Amino acid sequence: MQNYRKDFPTLNTLTVLSSCSQSAMSNKALEALKDYQESLVGSGMDWIEWMNVTNSAKRKFAELINCDVSEVAIMGSVSDCISSILHSLPLSCKDVVTTDMDFPCIGQSILAQQKKQDFSITYIPEKDEKISISYYNKYITENTKLTCIPHVSYYNGFKQDLKAIADIAHSKGSLLFVDAYQSAGSVTIDVQETGVDILVAGMQKYLLGIPGIAFMYVRKELAETLEPSTIGWFGQKNIFGFHHDLLEYGEGANRFNTGTPPVVNAYVANAALDYILSIGTDKIESYLNELSAFTLEEAQKRNLKIASPLTVADKGPTTAIYCEDGNKMEQLLRSEGIILSARKDVIRLAPHLYNTKEDIIKALDAIERFLPETLALKVMK
Numbered sequence: 444m445q446n447y448r449k450d451f452p453t454l455n456t457l458t459v460l461s462s463c464s465q466s467a468m469s470n471k472a473l474e475a476l477k478d479y480q481e482s483l484v485g486s487g488m489d490w491i492e493w494m495n496v497t498n499s500a501k502r503k504f505a506e507l508i509n510c511d512v513s514e515v516a517i518m519g520s521v522s523d524c525i526s527s528i529l530h531s532l533p534l535s536c537k538d539v540v541t542t543d544m545d546f547p548c549i550g551q552s553i554l555a556q557q558k559k560q561d562f563s564i565t566y567i568p569e570k571d572e573k574i575s576i577s578y579y580n581k582y583i584t585e586n587t588k589l590t591c592i593p594h595v596s597y598y599n600g601f602k603q604d605l606k607a608i609a610d611i612a613h614s615k616g617s618l619l620f621v622d623a624y625q626s627a628g629s630v631t632i633d634v635q636e637t638g639v640d641i642l643v644a645g646m647q648k649y650l651l652g653i654p655g656i657a658f659m660y661v662r663k664e665l666a667e668t669l670e671p672s673t674i675g676w677f678g679q680k681n682i683f684g685f686h687h688d689l690l691e692y693g694e695g696a697n698r699f700n701t702g703t704p705p706v707v708n709a710y711v712a713n714a715a716l717d718y719i720l721s722i723g724t725d726k727i728e729s730y731l732n733e734l735s736a737f738t739l740e741e742a743q744k745r746n747l748k749i750a751s752p753l754t755v756a757d758k759g760p761t762t763a764i765y766c767e768d769g770n771k772m773e774q775l776l777r778s779e780g781i782i783l784s785a786r787k788d789v790i791r792l793a794p795h796l797y798n799t800k801e802d803i804i805k806a807l808d809a810i811e812r813f814l815p816e817t818l819a820l821k822v823m824k
């Protein structure tokens with residue numbers, strides 16, 4: 444997808460392969476930032492326009508995952524989303540299932556909520572860089588109230604079958620919470636087809652936006668049975684009623700909205716989602732699968748130790764390479780203008796539609812070259 448490169452000015456000077464952390468910014472997203480700035484300067488205050496743009500971003504996220512706009516809440520982060528869901532569920536004497544592959548904020552929020560409600564926690568282990576679907580059958584029980592999974596692992600890119608897991612969870616009476624932060628924008632997601640109950644994603648990674656905004660899908664019939672306790676005036680039925688002595692939850696997932704939305708982040712989200720939708724996630728996913736296969740092949744040729752699944756069908760676009768000291772590797776690559784993101788003992792190649800096979804080769808060659816330095820650091824510690 445060579446023709447998209449011109450839309451990302453950062454690529455003129457850097458090789459950016461860090462979509463698992465922060466993607467390159469498109470001209471459209473950068474212009475949207477400027478639009479907000481100009482509205483502050485030119486209009487002073489323009490709530491009508493600011494809310495129009497914010498609601499437009501929300502509609503586009505709904506389109507991206509195929510749901511109704513009333514099923515989407517605007518939040519500040521994925522951490523906020525999981526905390527809010529846990530607060531709103533009666534968990535006493537129940538079980539919450541999570542996995543060893545979830546991003547830490549999921550497990551941390553579950554532990555914090557356990558201080559308020561008396562429930563047990565089951566951790567589904569990973570084995571050989573994956574979680575076997577049979578584990579969901581084994582670990583989710585009739586007592587499970589909520590099952591939390593990542594769609595794609597932040598650490599090694601392992602991708603899970605949402606429909607199969609939703610079917611298992613529902614057959615045991617559990618709700619399914621999906622953290623799609625590492626998949627949204629790079630993989631086609633259809634919440635209706637897969638049947639997930641709650642799905643969350645921030646904008647900063649494959650959605651080509653910036654931090655400070657996340658969207659949370661909650662199936663409408665479910666949302667209307669939930670009573671969040673972390674709330675705000677934007678989560679009320681009549682936002683501008685200004686009734687301090689009345690609590691009336693908004694329609695569907697809107698009840699999870701809290702205070703004034705992150706308007707500047709929504710400007711960028713609106714432009715970034717527009718860009719993704721105009722290309723189509725099917726097309727993006729298919730190109731990223733091609734890059735994924737290429738990365739696996741080239742990494743194996745160089746005898747690099749791969750921490751990701753070795754089959755494209757089992758993974759999102761991210762490929763993780765063991766290097767012992769990931770942070771050191773990240774710094775060394777940065778010194779050559781190659782931007783990758785580390786997690787613990789791996790360095791992650793996370794391409795997007797603007798990357799090429801040449802970018803992958805450049806990064807892998809540099810990783811191979813720097814590897815003795817990061818391995819030696821570990822030995823010396």
Ligand SMILES: Cc1ncc(COP(=O)(O)O)c(C=O)c1O
Nearest residue numbers: 520521522546597622624625645
């Ligand atoms: C899969 C996943 N979930 C959640 C987070 C954290 O999200 P937030 O900072 O919005 O809470 C990350 C950040 O890297 C992530 O990769």
